[in-house]
Amino acid sequence: MTPEPAPLSRTDPAPLSEQLARLFASRIDAGLMAAGTRLPSIRHCASRYAVSPHTVVAAYDQLLAQGLIRSERNRGFFVRERNALTPAASAATADRTPLAFPNDIGSLIRTMFPAGVRNQVKDSMDASRPSPASGVLPASWLDEGLLIKALRRAVAQDNSSSGALYGTAQGDPLLRDMLALHLESLGITTPSAQIITTSGATHALDVVARTLLSPGDAVLVDSPGWSVEFARLTRMGVRLLPVPRGPQGVDVAALEQLAATHRPKAYTTVSVLHNPTGHSLNLTQAHHVLQLAQQYDFFIVEDDTYAAFAPAHSPRYAALDGLKRTFYVTGFAKIIAPGWRVGCIAAPADWIPELLDTKLIAGLNTVTPTERALSLCLQHGWLRRHTEAVTSRLDAARSRTVQLALRHGASFAAPPAGLFGWVETGVDTEQLAQRLLDHGWLIAPGHLFYPERCSSTRMRLNFAAGQDMAFWRAYQREVRLSKATAGG
Known part of the structure; x- marks a missing residue:
């Protein structure tokens, strides 16, 4: 009940x-x-x-x-x-x-860390149950033993020769070598000299943006998309040009019109398992976008945060472009642990010195022991085996969550894939969020994912955390009440 x-x-x-x-x-x-x-x-x-x-x-x-x-x-x-x-x-x-x-961004970030919200809000929230709004895997899915084993091996190595005592500017050499091999498995061929490590994918995006952009520059962004990126670019004084992103991916015609009118400096986009729609780039769209980048002289900043959950051989701009106009960004927090902030940038060779300067000015070097631990996870196949186990579990969770959603009156605005679903509710999800909060459930309403404030009938759903029947019963009841209230 x-x-x-x-x-x-x-x-x-x-x-x-x-x-x-x-x-x-x-x-x-x-x-x-x-x-x-x-x-x-x-x-x-x-x-x-x-x-x-x-x-x-x-x-x-x-x-x-x-x-x-x-x-x-x-x-x-x-x-x-x-x-x-x-x-x-x-x-x-x-x-x-x-x-x-700002509040909009704070709302979205807090859905990633629901325990913190529960500590602040004295509602009926149960700290033991996963949140459908979460941006990360449930804690029970993470392999704490893997982290402990990797860190122990890393700190047991010769710290003086590994650079752990002082750090290395471009990043741990072994990790960059392993990342080069990792990227090659994704179709992206690059030497380790064109890779810079960062404190996660978010830090990598910030380094790229601060290197490429100046106040007043125009930047193409996905709409809907990742609001933290919108906030960061806006605070830099950058003008956002929203490119519609739907079930079939990027609206290439709209992108071309914006590029021709505003002459943007860059296009920041999630190419594989887009957040929040779950759409992945296809070869036809990639070809068109790369042609437009050449024609209108803009760079592509490719955010591949969800690479671990992606199907094999998914197309990527960086692979097709050969890192000529593409700055490729990825991280490992989504698959290993939210607190494991290790990411990287793979970029055109000519831009590496400037990117490195930006990284060093902002925060000096990254954390070498953590980077070395990740390199060991890659080197020994530990991360591959963990990823296979998680993706298998995610596939099963997605199937069950989709069935629950459909059974309780929801539909999907894009084909379900990856970690997130873009759910059509039929009601204003900003108001639905407040109703469900009365029952102790956090959701991520759709308006949080747009560069401009707008109402939305969609919500982002974490498939790994959306399997609780109690949530769907509350959801169905509150959607019905919302429609009855609107009708009254």
Whole structure:
């Protein structure tokens, strides 16, 4: 049986209006209600939490007084921008943990680390169950023994000769050699001299962006796509040119029109198992995009974060282009462990000195023992065997999760593949997220994946963490209620 929302308690000495205000304030503070999020209407909020409309009005008045929300005549109540908080609101939230990113981005990042959200939000969230919104594999899927074995072997080596004591600028030599072999298995032929190690794929993307781009430059980005990349580029003063990405992949015609009009410096894209749609590049599209890159003189920044989950022989820009216009980025946190931040850049030879300067200026060298441990995982086949086990388990989880989703009224906006599914719900998922949070479930609503703020009826689903029948029962119930409310 699906539990009723239980964030309010009639045995709590605090008035219900204060409890309700506290509930919304905690979600706003945790980044789970982004700036611009519309609060439920007074009537619908009263119905959802079984309180009187007067109680809701009193709660909203408290949030208004704290500067956490704003009222728009004939439209309703909305979460305020963080930088628009009043002095009273700043004082009221002074003892809370500040967000490291704008609310939209904070919301998405927090779905990757749901345990942290559960610690901040005193809702009915169960820390023991996987979150459908998560961006990573469940902890039970990770091989802690593999990490311990690799690190022990790495630190037992001769640290003076391996460079572990001082680090190496371009990255651990053995790891770069192993990465060259690894990339060759993906069809990307490059010497280790054209590889730079980084602290994960996100760091690699940042190094490339800071090397290639200047304020005012235009950059093509996938829409939907990875919002952390949107935030980083925007803060650099870069203009984003959203390229529609659908079930069949990149809209090449739209890309060409944008390229002809704005003359972008680069196109940043996830080529294989795109986040969030799950689409992978095909040879026809790759050929067209590479032709456009040549014609309009822009670089391709290829993010291959999900390489470990990809089918064999998946096409990649870097393989087809021979690293002439392509900067290839990948990492290993998705398959080994979220905290295992080791990634790399494979780039055109002429750009290696500038990329290396950017890496060193920003953070000096990367962590050699961790890099050496990864090189051992690659060298001895440990990572290959772990990857085979995980992908087999993921295939089974995906099949089960797809069946559960279809059985409970959801559909897929793109063919299910990889770690994530792009689910069509038929209702506004920003509002659905708030409803499901009442039952202790985090989802990743679709609006978080677009460069521009827009409503969306889609959500990103983690197949590895979407197998709980209790979630799908809550999902089905709340979707029905959302449609009934919209119809009323």
